[in-house]
Amino acid sequence: MLLPVTPENLVRAAEALRAGELVAFPTETVYGLGASALNVEAVASIFEAKGRPHFDPLIVHVADAGAASLYAQRFPPLAVALAEQFWPGPLTLVLPKRTRGGADVVIPDLVTAGLPTVALRVPAHPVALELLRLARVPVAAPSANRFGGVSPTTAQHVYEELGDQPAVILDAGPCTTGVESTVVSLVEPNKPTVLRLGGLPLEALSEAVGEISVARGVLDADEQNAQAQVGKLSPGMLDRHYAPRTPLHVIEAAGVWPPVEGARVGLLAFEPVSADVRERYAAVEVLSATGDLHEAAATLFAAMRRLDGANLTMIHAERVPDQGLGRAINDRLRRASTR
Numbered sequence: 426m427l428l429p430v431t432p433e434n435l436v437r438a439a440e441a442l443r444a445g446e447l448v449a450f451p452t453e454t455v456y457g458l459g460a461s462a463l464n465v466e467a468v469a470s471i472f473e474a475k476g477r478p479h480f481d482p483l484i485v486h487v488a489d490a491g492a493a494s495l496y497a498q499r500f501p502p503l504a505v506a507l508a509e510q511f512w513p514g515p516l517t518l519v520l521p522k523r524t525r526g527g528a529d530v531v532i533p534d535l536v537t538a539g540l541p542t543v544a545l546r547v548p549a550h551p552v553a554l555e556l557l558r559l560a561r562v563p564v565a566a567p568s569a570n571r572f573g574g575v576s577p578t579t580a581q582h583v584y585e586e587l588g589d590q591p592a593v594i595l596d597a598g599p600c601t602t603g604v605e606s607t608v609v610s611l612v613e614p615n616k617p618t619v620l621r622l623g624g625l626p627l628e629a630l631s632e633a634v635g636e637i638s639v640a641r642g643v644l645d646a647d648e649q650n651a652q653a654q655v656g657k658l659s660p661g662m663l664d665r666h667y668a669p670r671t672p673l674h675v676i677e678a679a680g681v682w683p684p685v686e687g688a689r690v691g692l693l694a695f696e697p698v699s700a701d702v703r704e705r706y707a708a709v710e711v712l713s714a715t716g717d718l719h720e721a722a723a724t725l726f727a728a729m730r731r732l733d734g735a736n737l738t739m740i741h742a743e744r745v746p747d748q749g750l751g752r753a754i755n756d757r758l759r760r761a762s763t764r
């Protein structure tokens with residue numbers, strides 16, 4: 426059920442989480458489909474609702490770094506530094522999982538897909554933080570879409586994807602960041618490694634920690650070996666993902682393609698296009714009127730969904746500048762286009 430954010434509805438959502446029900450909630454990145462991470466049956470219903478394979482582990486959301494440290498075996502100095510600088514925020518830290526100490530601190534294997542690690546995040550959204558505080562349980566939450574599809578950035582998107590499967594969908598309007606969190610592994614405590622590009626730009630990370638490595642296959646996703654490699658590190662990064670139903674092709678610049686006879690081609694453009702280019706396409710979505718990468722990230726998934734609903738033969742998606750949030754945008758475009 427779609428509910429507006431009120432104090433009563435927040436309490437109701439928190440109680441639903443404590444009772445083992447599913448709650449979809451806003452974060453600054455995308456909407457999440459949450460369940461108590463300590464309740465295996467509730468977590469199982471996340472996988473069921475999404476049609477998500479069990480080898481793909483979930484991120485555990487908590488209200489602060491203190492809570493995060495409960496579920497990790499170690500919280501090394503670099504994790505403390507990153508948490509201090511970027512939490513709450515679009516950063517997920519992968520750390521060795523606590524395996525002893527009782528059912529209230531050991532995150533079940535179903536959440537982590539049997540890995541010896543756990544992914545932890547403190548989202549920067551007042552509604553998410555209030556919900557986590559009220560629920561008093563860690564909340565496992567993937568993006569609230571069907572597996573492989575486009576992540577939801579509004580509560581309406583969640584409803585279109587999952588209907589009434591969540592007991593509550595908290596509606597707090599569109600997400601401001603618009604792409605998922607950046608996932609960083611600290612399994613080697615002094616060698617931070619990026620497993621997924623996302624809402625926290627690489628530049629900000631390397632400014633904070635000096636050199637940061639990027640797992641093979643994250644930057645060059647179409648290379649077979651590299652894909653297998655990153656698949657082992659971060660199972661959810663495999664293959665086609667974030668994809669609309671309409672075939673999507675990444676192009677370097679709009680307008681260089683001759684019109685295709687009988688085809689309805691849509692354009693996902695970074696910046697405004699000329700009338701001449703617009704004419705060639707059956708539908709055009711512009712991500713940012715001013716060529717701003719933050720705005721483009723925030724509007725990306727909603728624009729993809731609109732084009733997907735426009736009865737098109739194919740979508741041309743323009744690559745954006747490969748810097749800041751542009752890297753995450755290009756990553757999502759490339760994965761959306763993998764057949």
Ligand code: TXA
Pocket residue numbers: 452454455456457458481482483484517519537540542543544546548566567568569604605606607608620621658659660661662
């Ligand atoms: O912004 C986000 O991260 C959103 C919001 C809701 O927080 N969540 C999200 O979750 O995008 P999901 O499940 O769609 O993506 C989680 C990613 C997957 O690629 C998964 O493989 C990876 O995180 N992941 C989770 N646990 C992991 C672990 N223990 N080791 C390596 N990768 C992990």
Ligand code: MG
Pocket residue numbers: 567568576
């Ligand atoms: Mg997802």
